[in-house]
Amino acid sequence: MSLTGPLVLYLGTLKTGDVKKDRCIDDAIYFLDKAQEAIDATKDPEKWYQDSVNHAKVISKSLPFILLAYTLQSQDPCPSEGN
Secondary structure: OOOOHHHHHHHHHOOOOOHHHHHHHHHHHHHHHHHHHHHHHOOOHHHHHHHHHHHHHHHHHHHHHHHHHHHHHHOOOOOOOOO
16 A cells, blocks of 8 residues: 555646756655655565665765766866966
8 A cells, every 4th residue: 555656646747847846746756755665664674774785885886986987077188288
C-alpha cells in the first residue's frame, strides 16, 4: 500500500509547462518517492542500511576522479602570457 501514491498523482496534475514550476513539482515527487522507499524499508532495515552504505562507498571512491576530470576540463589549455 502506497501512502504517497495519491499525492504524487495530484502533484502530476499541477504541471503547467512552466519549467521552473514543473521542476519544483518533480522534486516534490522525487522526495515523496524516497519517503515511500524509507517507509517500505522498515520491513527490512538491514537491507536498507547495507544499500545506503554501499552507495556511500561507491560515491566516495568515484568522487575524486569526477573532481579530477572536472578540474582538467575547466583549465585553460593555452593560458595567455600575462601582461
